[in-house]
Amino acid sequence: MNQAVITKALPLVEVHGVCQTYDKGSAGKLVVLDQVGLTLVSGEIVGLLGRSGSGKSTLLRSIAGLIRPSEGAIAFEGKAVSGTPDGIAMVFQSFALFPWLTVLQNVELGLEAQGVSPAERRKRALSAIDLIGLDGFENAYPKELSGGMRQRVGLARALVVHPKVLLMDEPFSALDVLTAETLRTDLLDLWSEGRMPIESILMVTHNIEEAVLMCDRVLIFSSNPGRVVAELRVDLPQPRNRLDPAFRALVEDIYARMTARKEPGSPPRDGVFPGTGIAMVLPRVSTNLLAGLIEAVAAPPYNGHADLPPLAASLQLEIDDLFPIAETLQLLRFAEFAEGDIRLTPAGKRFAESEVDARKQLFAQQLATYVPLAGHIRRVLDERANHKAPARRFRDELEDHMSEGYADQTVRAVISWARYAEYFAYDEESDLFTLDNPT
């Protein structure tokens, strides 16, 4: 319905060629955002959809002026953003409320920073509290409130400064399903009735259905590095129905785009994770989740081949949880994962049918063959007379290619997989890899 409101006036926010890189020392640079562009005009809700690590939160913070991008230009109402512009407010995933301030004081905080007099401040804060449905909670402390109420405070605090643009960083992902839905509906109602003093909303999410439900436009981000890979217009009328076939088709389409294989021109890689060979950044995915997903896909009604949206819904997993598991299975060649589908390989099927010991053997085999770092560690251990090697050594090796945090995460991931497969052992006390498992 907001299409009608769009005027051909100046865009509110313009982002051109923004790059965000972090220095990794000798290893060069870690690119979080790569040449991202975006225009936000009055009267629309735009969603940034992508997985964690795709830089969408970084982009949001750059627009808010909290981070200065390494390259590129960001303009708000035609002027380059420097510092934190007054017409932009933000809502946080963690609510970010001050626990020592009451609801009213929290809402007044932004006005206080603007130097608004106490009486005026109070009036405006109370009206925002009223608008957002927090009446009666003015003197409560955040810790007394439920998650949903806390996020309402976060919303009221953002609205009270009368921003033109409201930025929302995964605003509903810390809430339970029911509360999140109520809050979304309330927000959409306020928006469509024009009762909020804002002109446009830019929200980050990794929930595909949420994006389709709320947004007029959805920008899909790829990760490592973060790029806008697709832009979709959602022309369904509000209020939208999740069961509407057109809605389902859009969700399906987005799933397919997000799991699309890399464009043919890009260099071949071992898998979907950044880096090649032993320098691949591995996600920390528990073997229980891997086995669980294999079993779920192997069982009826999927029988080895599942469509992602219903699978995600039945397992109650969001894409941020589901994708790393599926991609790890792909890395280990237990499954094929593309175009919104997941399909077990023969190895995956064998795994699903096996008993514990056979599973471990099979897992060790796949680990040795398809995870270069695991094979590398094992070879070093085999070569040494005492079959021991400090983990520090491998971490250092990895840090030549990735940041310290990623190196640590990768080593931990390999440790947990190798422990499950009894491929090699690790002693935390001495930080040593060994070959002897306690018997």
Add this chain to the structure above:
Amino acid sequence: MIFLSHNRNSLGEAAALARGRIAPNIYDIIAFAMLVALLVLLAHGAAGMRAPSTLLTTSPVTLGLANLPDYALRTTLRMFAAIIVSLIFTFTVATLAAKSRRAEMVIIPVLDILQSVPVLGFLTFTVTFFMGLFPGSQLGAECAAIFAIFTSQAWNMAFSFYQSLRTVPGDLDEVSRGFGLSAWQRFWRLEAPFAAPGLVWNTMMSMSGGWFFVVASEAITVGNTTVQLPGIGSWLALAIDKQDFKAVAWAVLAMGVLILLYDQLLFRPVVAWADKFRFEQTAGQEKPRSWVYDVLRRVRLLRTVGLPIAWLWQRAMLLRLGRRTQPATTVASRRFSRLLDFAWLGLVLLVALWGGIETVLYLGQTLGWNDVIEAFSGGLLTLLRVIVLIAVASVIWVPIGVWIGLRPAVAERVQPLAQFLAAFPANVLFPFAVIAIVATGASPGIWLSPLMVLGTQWYILFNVIAGASAFPSDLKEAARVFKIRSWSWWKNVMLPGIFPYYITGALTASGGSWNASIVAELASWGNTRLEAFGLGSYIAKATEAGDFPRVILGIAVMSLFVTLFNRTLWRPLYVFAERRMRLD
């Protein structure tokens, strides 16, 4: 060492900060050199300004019982003056360290070393220095006493505040920046409240420690300067001098009443109030309670009186002092700032080097290797005492603490008592021990030693009680279901459970014991003097004789011992406890 308000989250952060600081690095050595150099400078200045005549003879301290309340008041005032100075120091220096990287490079190692320096050793210089600063008035001596208390309080408070400032939650930081809060607003709305619980707890611990030093610093003799400030400490010194047993008993009583009042009227209310600043989003856990706080909150008159203050406060919050915090700068300016870092580090190194050379030259004028050997062998002996005493105190108090901690009804009553005992200045009780040793003819070398832990053992007790009370009940139940008993229960269940708490307590106790050795290894009763050979008595004797070089040597050696002891024993244990034995 920072005291932790039994808030396990902040413990993790403390360990994270401590982890990198086990091996002494270049900064520690620099800090150490600069500190000793500063002492030398102070001593030089003090020696020059030393007033020839004694000043405090106008109204000498007497043992009239009517004077005691007045003395108690004077002592308390000194305490408060010191705590205010400590707070100002904390707010400025710790903030500076948290905001400026270059200041941090110097301040943090210096604070770390200062924590290990025996405070009582400072008295020598400060008394002469401050009395020279205010000749002819009592103010000099007052300042010296206040400064002594300050040096016992400020470091851990500053550390706690610095640590809080460095760990301000990222999302709240972003909100503050997003709304464009000025530095002034940010400090009062975000940083100070976030740091409040830790700071309040550390201030409380500092005050507890402070009573010990106020008693020790009121009556002091440095060379031919004798100072007796009206206060409980002087009363006690006089009573000891006159062998007046009754007067000593009165001092003990007055001290007890004083600490009780201060705890009930001041600190419980403050702790109860500061509870609202605890950074946790969930309600629950029992809140600290205080009847005074409850009463104050209900008094309507106070609210009326408070209105104009609240109004002023609100206006003050609207001030826009300081600029908005800006996002990180560009690469080019970062490179330039790294160059500046090197220049700054070079300068600091030069100053430290100069200080080190000066110190060695100054000490070399009067002292030979014999003195160094004497100080070191004294240090070894005192080290032995500290280790043995902490071990003995642990063996006694850990089982008792666990027993109490597992019984909530008992713990509720004993815990305040243990905290009270930790605050009670043990030096007030020393005369009794000295009388006993004199009467029985026991060896002072052995029997003076327990005085060192007399006041500090309670830190072990109340930390162990806190640990045992916090022990999760499901683990207790699991232990019972699987019939884990006797030694296996201690080894696998309880000791690991209380270990982090025990370490905090034992570390505090050991630090306090080093300090107490200066008072404990040299005690007297009238004309009877008892001495136990050690580093403490070495410093005490040098102080009495006004022998600056020996005092400096003694302090330097003791600081070295304490620092090394902390680094090689306590810090690794602390980090280990954090890594392996956290229960959340």
